[in-house]
Amino acid sequence: MDDAEVSDLDHFKSASESSDEENSSLSPSDRLLTAARNGDKETIKDLTAKHKQGEITLDLNCKGNQKFNKGWTSLHLAAYFGHTEVVKILLENGAGIDFTNPNGDTALHKAAYTGRLDVVRVLLDSGADVTLLNSEGQTPRLCSKTKEISELIVAAEDHDNKEREDQFLSSIRDGKVDHVQELLKKKEKRPNLNCRDAFGNSALHIAAQANQKEIAVLLIQSGLCPDVKNRKEQTPIEFARNNEMKQILGVRPVKEFTLHPHRCEGILLKKSRFLGFKPVFVVLERGVLSYFRNRGDASTGTRRKGMRYLDGTTILLPKKSENNNSEFVLKYSDDIQHTFSTGEGDQEIERQKWLNALKDHINYSTHYMHQGVTQSDDEEVLPLGSLQDTLKTAQALQKLLEKETAGLSITGSTPHPVSSQVVIQQTQKISQMAREMCITFSQCLTLFQQQDEVRALQLKEEMEKSRVLQEALHALATEHHELEQSIAVRKPSTQRYYDTDEDEFYDCDEENLVNNEEFPVHGSFKEDVECMSYKSIQWESPNQSSQSVVEKSKYGRTKLPVPMFDRNDFSVWTILKQCIGKELSKITMPVVFNEPISFLQRITEYMEYSELLENACLCSDPVDRLKYISAFAASAISSNFERLGKPFNPLLGETFEFNRPDLGFKVISEQVSHHPPISAFHVESPNYKFHGSIHPKLKFWGKSVEVNPKGVLTLELPKYGETYTWSNVNCCVHNVIVGKLWVEHYGVQEILNHKTKHKAVLNYKQGGWFGKDLHKVEGYIYNPEKKKVKALYGSWAKELYALNPEDYEDFMKELNSGTSPSHHAKPINGASGGGDGLDDIHGKSPSSYDLQIPGQEVLWAGIPRPDYSQEYFSFTLFSMALNEITEENASQIPPTDSRLRPDIRLLEQGQIDLASAEKNRVEEKQRAARKERRKNKEEWSPLWFTYGINPSTGKEDWLFKGEYWKKDWHKCPDIF
Numbered sequence: 001m002d003d004a005e006v007s008d009l010d011h012f013k014s015a016s017e018s019s020d021e022e023n024s025s026l027s028p029s030d031r032l033l034t035a036a037r038n039g040d041k042e043t044i045k046d047l048t049a050k051h052k053q054g055e056i057t058l059d060l061n062c063k064g065n066q067k068f069n070k071g072w073t074s075l076h077l078a079a080y081f082g083h084t085e086v087v088k089i090l091l092e093n094g095a096g097i098d099f100t101n102p103n104g105d106t107a108l109h110k111a112a113y114t115g116r117l118d119v120v121r122v123l124l125d126s127g128a129d130v131t132l133l134n135s136e137g138q139t140p141r142l143c144s145k146t147k148e149i150s151e152l153i154v155a156a157e158d159h160d161n162k163e164r165e166d167q168f169l170s171s172i173r174d175g176k177v178d179h180v181q182e183l184l185k186k187k188e189k190r191p192n193l194n195c196r197d198a199f200g201n202s203a204l205h206i207a208a209q210a211n212q213k214e215i216a217v218l219l220i221q222s223g224l225c226p227d228v229k230n231r232k233e234q235t236p237i238e239f240a241r242n243n244e245m246k247q248i249l250g251v252r253p254v255k256e257f258t259l260h261p262h263r264c265e266g267i268l269l270k271k272s273r274f275l276g277f278k279p280v281f282v283v284l285e286r287g288v289l290s291y292f293r294n295r296g297d298a299s300t301g302t303r304r305k306g307m308r309y310l311d312g313t314t315i316l317l318p319k320k321s322e323n324n325n326s327e328f329v330l331k332y333s334d335d336i337q338h339t340f341s342t343g344e345g346d347q348e349i350e351r352q353k354w355l356n357a358l359k360d361h362i363n364y365s366t367h368y369m370h371q372g373v374t375q376s377d378d379e380e381v382l383p384l385g386s387l388q389d390t391l392k393t394a395q396a397l398q399k400l401l402e403k404e405t406a407g408l409s410i411t412g413s414t415p416h417p418v419s420s421q422v423v424i425q426q427t428q429k430i431s432q433m434a435r436e437m438c439i440t441f442s443q444c445l446t447l448f449q450q451q452d453e454v455r456a457l458q459l460k461e462e463m464e465k466s467r468v469l470q471e472a473l474h475a476l477a478t479e480h481h482e483l484e485q486s487i488a489v490r491k492p493s494t495q496r497y498y499d500t501d502e503d504e505f506y507d508c509d510e511e512n513l514v515n516n517e518e519f520p521v522h523g524s525f526k527e528d529v530e531c532m533s534y535k536s537i538q539w540e541s542p543n544q545s546s547q548s549v550v551e552k553s554k555y556g557r558t559k560l561p562v563p564m565f566d567r568n569d570f571s572v573w574t575i576l577k578q579c580i581g582k583e584l585s586k587i588t589m590p591v592v593f594n595e596p597i598s599f600l601q602r603i604t605e606y607m608e609y610s611e612l613l614e615n616a617c618l619c620s621d622p623v624d625r626l627k628y629i630s631a632f633a634a635s636a637i638s639s640n641f642e643r644l645g646k647p648f649n650p651l652l653g654e655t656f657e658f659n660r661p662d663l664g665f666k667v668i669s670e671q672v673s674h675h676p677p678i679s680a681f682h683v684e685s686p687n688y689k690f691h692g693s694i695h696p697k698l699k700f701w702g703k704s705v706e707v708n709p710k711g712v713l714t715l716e717l718p719k720y721g722e723t724y725t726w727s728n729v730n731c732c733v734h735n736v737i738v739g740k741l742w743v744e745h746y747g748v749q750e751i752l753n754h755k756t757k758h759k760a761v762l763n764y765k766q767g768g769w770f771g772k773d774l775h776k777v778e779g780y781i782y783n784p785e786k787k788k789v790k791a792l793y794g795s796w797a798k799e800l801y802a803l804n805p806e807d808y809e810d811f812m813k814e815l816n817s818g819t820s821p822s823h824h825a826k827p828i829n830g831a832s833g834g835g836d837g838l839d840d841i842h843g844k845s846p847s848s849y850d851l852q853i854p855g856q857e858v859l860w861a862g863i864p865r866p867d868y869s870q871e872y873f874s875f876t877l878f879s880m881a882l883n884e885i886t887e888e889n890a891s892q893i894p895p896t897d898s899r900l901r902p903d904i905r906l907l908e909q910g911q912i913d914l915a916s917a918e919k920n921r922v923e924e925k926q927r928a929a930r931k932e933r934r935k936n937k938e939e940w941s942p943l944w945f946t947y948g949i950n951p952s953t954g955k956e957d958w959l960f961k962g963e964y965w966k967k968d969w970h971k972c973p974d975i976f
Contacts, residue, residue, distance in 0.1 A: 029062040036074035039083035060095040071102040079107040082116040104134035112144040165195035200231030208239035261360035271339035287365025311365040556881030562910040563871040595645025596908035598898035600656035600669040606636040608878040617687040631859035641797040642874040672942040682960035689716040723952040726751040757784040
């Protein structure tokens with residue numbers, strides 16, 4: 001009850017203290033309300049007596065129409081003000097106990113709210129409903145202000161539940177089929193189907209014991225498991241009296257009907273970062289948690305403040321103390337956490353009820369989000385009971401019935417007299433067989449119906465998935481077409497997207513792939529592949545010639561065996577439009593969209609500019625060390641510029657070694673997990689150690705695919721006792737449906753020196769309209785006092801500069817007074833920032849952000865790619881050499897090395913059909929190995945890395961064991 005309501009009642013208290021003459025002028029209803037409020041039991045007795053004698057007309061459930069009692073009955077007023085005797089008189093004379101006021105409160109709500117213990121007892125003894133919710137979604141127990149009243153109402157709730165359960169079990173025992181059906185159909189006050197009697201027997205035990213076959217069928221169809229055991233470890237089938245009941249209990253419920261959790265709603269306190277705990281109305285329904293401002297919004301579904309799918313959610317409970325018995329934390333599958341509290345009252349009991357409901361909805365959501373990952377569709381569709389066994393039983397009974405019927409016919413036609421007793425016995429036997437056969441065929445029909453219902457439900461779900469995705473993709477394609485029709489001026493359009501909830505970007509998942517093939521290639525797509533040419537494409541040469549660089553490379557070979565095929569005839573749209581209704585993580589992409597390199601080798605490209613780390617080790621100033629390390633972090637992703645191919649996803653246990661003493665380091669990486677896909681790496685050098693793990697997460701935004709490379713990278717400089725950590729920023733591939741594909745990186749990257757507390761913060765800018773800030777990086781190095789000590793700027797695709805922050809900011813202020821700094825970018829190939837918009841601005845070479853400020857220092861300048869690079873998947877010279885097998889390394893690498901992977905090797909050689917076949921073969925081999933491990937209950941354990949605590953950061957990570965360089969390969973698995 002709110003403060004305004006209390007104020008009105010206090011006003012009513014003073015206003016109602018009037019003379020008898022004034023009261024006598026009131027109507028009987030108003031006199032009743034006044035007497036109930038004042039506790040005037042004599043007046044109420046007089047009014048009820050006159051009403052019984054017919055002298056007056058009186059409605060005991062009449063509601064006040066004054067401002068201070070509007071919508072309140074006499075029982076509300078008496079309960080609120082604690083007049084126990086008046087409450088008894090009203091109830092004895094037939095007053096409605098569960099009438100509600102405009103706020104949805106009953107008399108029990110009011111008595112609990114004001115702490116009227118005696119009144120609460122009277123109302124509970126009279127059968128008040130303890131489950132009714134008011135407009136704020138609160139039961140009388142939640143309104144209670146005292147622990148004693150709360151415990152009393154809880155006891156009443158438990159008593160009601162026990163009474164319903166006893167009534168339910170009694171109806172089963174007595175064979176009241178209609179009553180059991182009625183109880184099972186109830187949405188509210190439905191008995192707990194898993195309830196037990198005093199001996200631990202379930203409802204199915206009792207039905208079997210009482211030989212109630214029809215009720216047993218009802219219970220099984222409602223989801224009760226026939227394998228449930230009582231206290232003596234007995235199942236219901238052991239209570240069956242005859243074969244008919246045993247056959248019924250042999251049927252299993254369909255899984256689809258056993259996982260629907262009940263809707264749960266109510267008020268919880270949700271913790272925000274700045275405002276602390278605030279009340280929200282929470283609704284749990286079908287594995288989804290939603291929260292609203294109030295019950296009204298929840299009932300209409302409008303103005304929802306937030307929602308979360310609960311698949312993969314973990315419930316965390318703080319350590320017990322006097323202050324946090326009501327709190328719990330939900331950690332969702334994306335690692336976001338929300339803290340809730342049940343507030344005041346009986347905290348532990350209320351929290352436990354929410355925890356029970358949350359567990360049911362988490363299991364429900366997890367089941368349906370991941371169904372099909374570990375089981376095939378056929379296993380999901382078939383009922384748990386064996387339809388084939390039931391049919392065999394029915395057929396056997398039919399043959400016996402035919403045999404007995406034929407025997408009876410022969411007996412009737414024989415010339416010798418047959419006693420009537422024999423005929424009666426045969427007839428009874430035939431009748432019994434006929435009944436058993438009818439029951440068995442009825443069971444068959446039930447199983448067929450269940451299977452049809454599951455198939456219909458699955459079809460409905462698939463059609464809905466298909467509809468949503470078709471509409472989203474159609475809208476995006478239409479939007480893109482309209483943008484292409486515009487000439488020069490383009491207005492930003494509303495972004496429409498379809499979120500796949502961060503599906504993992506890997507293509508060798510579980511068994512449920514599309515026909516266990518690489519991809520169903522049909523129609524024109526297949527023809528396009530067959531007529532694909534390996535022509536050499538003439539690209540525009542950059543202004544800076546790199547021919548001299550190509551003639552001799554310190555990394556190794558300078559070209560792949562053959563130029564790549566022409567991708568102009570292909571689009572990811574060709575694949576996506578065939579994937580409507582399917583999960584992206586379960587679609588194997590055709591090999592034509594790959595580049596001949598493994599993701600492990602792609603990680604090794606971080607080390608292309610390893611000399612930056614050597615330069616950092618030579619600096620005595622921590623700021624100077626950090627600026628070179630920042631340049632290294634930016635240079636690590638420079639090879640992604642114009643790289644439009646998807647690297648091959650490593651197989652579980654796949655490794656890659658890159659041992660180059662001449663370059664000053666050696667690298668080992670391993671695929672340590674497949675679901676989720678995680679790649680771990682370790683770099684050793686005389687001057688540093690660099691290690692980490694990458695877990696790529698994917699989002700499909702309609703026109704683009706965003707990859708978030710989750711994982712922390714750690715750099716150790718033993719000479720200075722320093723540890724640096726950072727994470728890579730997001731990568732986005734644009735125009736995956738139509739148009740030219742292009743890549744950009746964006747996000748904020750923080751590089752922290754854990755010893756000195758210096759940190760660098762780099763902002764990778766998103767490209768604006770007409771190419772503004774495309775590929776741009778800028779940021780600062782901060783000292784432990786958070787003061788800027790160095791400015792960093794440049795392009796992640798080309799170079800990075802350092803300058804004093806004061807000089808940089810002064811220059812930018814002067815520049816911004818005229819034109820944008822991005823307009824001063826100097827493209828190497830002469831591409832300008834104008835034209836037809838961002839989609840056409842990504843040039844063959846990155847733009848330079850050399851501001852030519854006096855005093856600026858070049859930290860890193862990228863090595864120009866050869867002019868034929870785009871003929872070879874836009875590889876850098878470093879990338880070209882990664883998959884090369886030489887006489888020197890062939891004898892040193894293990895059999896799991898990526899260079900020995902046949903599908904990558906065949907794609908590199910231009911043999912697409914063979915590469916596709918090999919890709920499918922090695923993935924099938926991996927699935928077979930996973931099935932065998934599951935069958936033998938074996939767990940996969942990486943050979944060269946272990947999951948533990950990173951001593952440098954104190955956080956969990958994949959750490960190098962140090963055994964790899966012993967070159968002992970006898971434990972290596974056969975994965976290729």
